[in-house]
Amino acid sequence: METQADISREIAELRGSGGPQPRLDYPPYRSSVLRHPTKDLTLVDPEGVELWAPCFSSRDVAADEADLTIQRAGEPLGERMVVTGRVVDGQGRPVRRQLVEIWQANASGRYWHQRDQHPAPLDPNFVGAGRCLTDDNGVYRFQTIKPGPYPWRNHLNAWRPAHIHFSLFGTDFTQRLVTQMYFPGDPLFDLDPIYQSITDQKARDLLLATYDHELTTPEYSLGYRWDIVLGGTHRTPTEEEGQP
Numbered sequence: 214m215e216t217q218a219d220i221s222r223e224i225a226e227l228r229g230s231g232g233p234q235p236r237l238d239y240p241p242y243r244s245s246v247l248r249h250p251t252k253d254l255t256l257v258d259p260e261g262v263e264l265w266a267p268c269f270s271s272r273d274v275a276a277d278e279a280d281l282t283i284q285r286a287g288e289p290l291g292e293r294m295v296v297t298g299r300v301v302d303g304q305g306r307p308v309r310r311q312l313v314e315i316w317q318a319n320a321s322g323r324y325w326h327q328r329d330q331h332p333a334p335l336d337p338n339f340v341g342a343g344r345c346l347t348d349d350n351g352v353y354r355f356q357t358i359k360p361g362p363y364p365w366r367n368h369l370n371a372w373r374p375a376h377i378h379f380s381l382f383g384t385d386f387t388q389r390l391v392t393q394m395y396f397p398g399d400p401l402f403d404l405d406p407i408y409q410s411i412t413d414q415k416a417r418d419l420l421l422a423t424y425d426h427e428l429t430t431p432e433y434s435l436g437y438r439w440d441i442v443l444g445g446t447h448r449t450p451t452e453e454e455g456q457p
Contacts, residue, residue: 233416234450241406243367269312269346269382279345281315281357289339291320291358293434296394296422299351300381303444307351314344314380315355322363322375331363356434362401374401374408381441391452394439395420411450419449 237249282289300308318324318341321333325340339358347353362372376393383389395408402408402417411417419442428436442448 233411233413233448235410235452236412239406239410241368242410243406245410270310271346274312274344274346276345278343279353279355281339281341281343281355284340284343285338287338289319289336289358290334291336291339291361293356294359294437295354295356295428295430295434296377296437296439297352297354297428298438298440300347300353300441300443301351303442303448307347307349308443309347309349309351311347311351311353312344312382313347313353314342314382315357315377316342316380317357317360317377318363318375320358320361322361324363333361333363359396359435362399367406372401372404374399374405379441381443390443392441392449393420393452394422396437397421397424416450 237245239245277283282293300311300313302308316324318329319334319336319339321336323329323331323333323335325335325342341360343355343357345353345355357377360375360377362375365371365373374395376395379392379394381390393407395402408417408420411420422437422439425436425438428438430436440449
């Protein structure tokens with residue numbers, strides 16, 4: 214098994230060698246070597262694909278699905294937070310009625326999933342998944358608990374920085390984008406091959422939420438703001454475009 218020193222050396226050698234999107238095959242991220250696409254893209258009939266397009270409206274997504282702190286009988290443990298932002302296109306125009314889904318670990322760094330056997334507390338009052346639709350200004354908003362870091366066995370003593378997964382659907386299944394939002398100042402950034410697979414620092418910075426004191430509720434929850442750009446030179450890095 215590779216040591217952290219081996220991973221750090223590989224990251225240093227690869228840093229700056231890519232572009233604004235994650236690399237398809239990034240050796241420090243071990244599973245990407247086996248899982249990244251190696252075949253040419255297959256063209257599909259767009260009309261045929263659109264016959265199976267998803268369609269979401271306020272009738273399909275309830276308002277309380279955006280509050281991850283009220284989904285069980287009791288209140289989850291951890292640091293309450295609100296994360297909000299705008300979903301815009303490359304010209305800064307709002308993307309309205311966009312389905313935004315999130316999933317995350319709990320405050321102890323454990324997912325509500327049977328395959329997650331990390332020996333951290335499993336909060337019975339926190340499922341860690343929610344969704345909402347953007348409004349007329351392209352704004353989404355979630356109330357949740359700040360996730361904790363967790364080990365992931367990529368290499369010796371490997372830990373993921375705290376993050377929230379985001380999924381956005383377009384007008385058909387081929388337009389789904391998946392990415393991750395991180396928190397500023399995390400000491401694990403330089404040690405995380407997934408974060409470092411985006412070798413351009415300016416692009417990595419686009420994945421960082423910003424603390425917003427005006428969004429913070431006194432004596433209740435902290436506020437973070439994070440915008441998602443779907444096109445153009447400042448588009449948000451996504452897993453669909455390279456990261457397995």
